[in-house]
Amino acid sequence: MDLNYSPEDDAFRQQVRDFLAANLPPDLRRKVRGHLRLGKDDYVRWHRIVAAQGWAAPGWPVEYGGTGWNAVQRHIWDEECALAGAPPILPFGVNMVAPVIMAFGSAAQKAHFLPRILHCDDWWCQGYSEPGAGSDLASLATTAVRDGGHYVVNGQKTWTTLAQHADMIFCLVRTDPAARKQDGISFLLIDMKSPGITVRPIVMLDEEHEVNEVFFDNVRVPVENLVGKENQGWTYAKFLLGHERTGIAAVGRSKRELRFLKALALRQQLGGRPLLDDPVFAAKIAQVEIELMALEVTVLRTIAQEDRAPGPQASLLKIKGTEVQQALAELMVEAAGPAALPFDSALLEGRHGIAHDSADEMQAAPLAAYYFNYRKTSIYGGSNEIQKNIIARMILGL
Incomplete structure (x- = not known):
């Protein structure tokens, strides 16, 4: 496959950026980029903004309300949303149960549930x-x-x-x-x-x-x-898990967090110079960035197979995607140092009036909670150990 974006892809990316610039509420952007907690109203509000544009279910067939985008366009959409700081469209309806209903559900189930999923009524x-x-x-x-x-x-x-x-x-x-x-x-x-x-x-x-x-x-x-x-x-469950594991890779989100990590390491000082200039720490960042680039290429290869449901290769994406996410979380805490230790629930929930000595501390304070939360990623959606068994059996034939 051609890994270079075409002029049409670049034009589409600009269209997405223009939409996000005009429609993403600043308070949601601030919460996502600052690792603050999102509430139900936050998720529903953003879902309905995107649904009003007709973009809430990029992977769905057009007859059910999908966009008709190709695999590269869907990837660009996911990436730009993550980089902009948009809340995710929660996967349980749009990306998990909806494909099962489309593939195996009755006509009545499709007519009732799919429009409600599309517009976040359920x-x-x-x-x-x-x-x-x-x-x-x-x-x-x-x-x-x-x-x-x-x-x-x-x-x-x-x-x-x-x-x-x-x-x-x-x-x-x-x-x-x-x-x-x-x-x-x-x-x-x-x-x-x-x-x-x-x-x-x-x-x-x-x-x-x-x-x-x-x-x-x-x-x-x-x-x-x-x-x-x-x-x-069990057949339907495996079909669903393929979609879930592909989504868990979350390349766009990891790109956003890589930017955050580099900015944090640039501000932090070590021996009178930015931590980002320290060769040991810079090597750690370079390693995770290389792994993220390789993951993105693998994701593009997988989603380009538009005529097939995700197969065992989704397990590869799940393993490497979660490893990259955890590595980024660990490096953020390492870069923030003691500033990552405060565990301020009011701050995490985005309540105003939280006192910190500096803007850097405001950014660093949620990182301990973020680190703890991301320990789960290698377990949910089927633990990484189980994914390795799937790869060994279904890809390597062992």
């Missing part, structure tokens, strides 16, 4: 992991028993991101306990307001309520909310 969360089924997802124990026109769901999901805001959850459930564990799983769409659902927060090391436990106690789900065929959910 906030979705993912019901995959359980206390005894994380990377070994096929060991899940949450059950769904057919009872007339409903399934009755019982069990527990954990690490459910932003479930406290969710209207809907796409959920893997066991519908045939006698079958081989991968063969007895189904894919259900469940209304989070259903009686019997309890959401309990899990507060993490960064003191943020981002993930949750979700309990199902005799929750009745209409049979019409089964996606595809009963006991075929």
